[in-house]
Amino acid sequence: MMGPVLAACLLIILSTAWISQANEALCKKDGGVCSCNNNKNSVDCSNKRLTAIPINIPTDTENLKLDYNKLSSLPRMAFHNLKELTYLNLDTNQLQTLPAGVFNHLVELDRLDLNYNQLKSLPPGVFDHLTKLTDLRLNNNKLQSLPHGVFDKLTNLEELWLQSNQLRKVPEGIFDSLSSLSTLRLHNNPWDCTCNGIIYMAKWLKKKADEGLGGVDTAGCEKGGKAVLEITEKDAASDCVSPNTTTAIPIGTMTPASVIYDDIHEIKVPQENFQKFLGYQEPDHLPTQPQCLMSISGYLGLMMSLMLTSAAILYVFHFLKKA
Structure with missing residues (x-):
């Protein structure tokens, strides 16, 4: 016969299991795939091969895990x-962009994980409403640049992870508002230490290293083997142009078509100039619009000359035949 103590223990175990199942069942209503712990206001949608966010997440959820899915937008x-969210985990998805205002209502958020995605850029002001955020993880993306002032409102941020992206420099003043920062991870980025755009970051990192900020000495230059915080104005003297900045072709460097047509019998055109005249470049660099237009106009001019010459020959032949 079962003793009273053993019976009580069995009753407690069965009750706990039933409550746990009941809590999870509440989250799976309407065909939901996520599991819930209502006692902790937590919803776990991890590793469910999701391509869209479930619509039945309880509004009082504080912890939401959406990592290891296939979310692309x-x-x-x-x-x-x-x-009520304090923790949102979106890491290890396929996110390429973030819509403006997507986090605006998460005013209680403490930690945001966006690492291991495919983000190339961030919309301006995307974190402006997350004033309670203490931990932001953006590492292992494809970020090529950061918007001016993107961290300005994050005065409570303690950890910022930016490692393993494609950052070459940061906007001046981007870290100035991060007064609570204790850890900053910047390694595995191709920091360009030859251009004067790196000077702000170098001076800021040097100052913070002296103050004991962790991780700042791991940001290394793409070339030369130096740490970014060691770079001086002499090292970064060049006034470089950002790779994604387009510059117009100076009009004065192009030869007018009329000069080419009128004097082509007197000018010896080198092979490379002739290629440029036809709009040809190496396959990796497509012709620019002015070059394409010049190529088309040259071709049409040649065809017009041939047509006029043919017409003149036919006219003379016809005239001689009548005579």
Whole structure:
């Protein structure tokens, strides 16, 4: 016969299991795939091969895990009903962009994981409403630049992970508002230490290293083997142009078509200039619009000359035949 103590223990175990199942069942209503712990206001949608965010997430959720899925985009209103969130995990998805305002209602958020995605850029002001954020992870993306002032409102931020991206420099003043920062990870980025755009970051990192900020000495230059914080104005003297900045071709460097047509019998055109005249370049660099237009006009001019010459020959032949 079962003793009273053993019976009580068995009753407690069965009750706990039933409550746990009941809590998870509440989250799976309407065909949901996520599991819930209502006692902790936590919803786990990890590793469910999701391509869209479930619509039945309880509005009082505080912890939401959406990592290890196949999310390639987020609706702008995706989290607008989840105002109690303190932790949002979106790492290891396929996010390429973030819509403006997507996090605006998450005013209680403490930690945001966006690492291991495919983000190439961030919309301006995307974190402006996350004033309670203490931990932001953007590492292992494809970020090529950061917007001016993107961290200005994050005065409580303690950890910022930016390692393993494609950053070459940062806007001046971008870290100035991060007064609570204790850890900054910047390694595995191709920091360009030859251009004077790196000077702000070098001086800021040097100052913070002296103050004991962790991780700042791991940011290394793409070339030369130096740490960014060691770079001086003499090292970074060049006034470089950003790789994604387009510059117009100076009009004065192009030869007018009329000069070419009128004097072509007197001018010896080198092979490379002739290629440029026809709009040809190496396969990796497509012709610019002015070069394409010049190529088309040259071709049409040649065809017109041939047509006029043919017409003149036919006219003379016809005239001689009548005579």
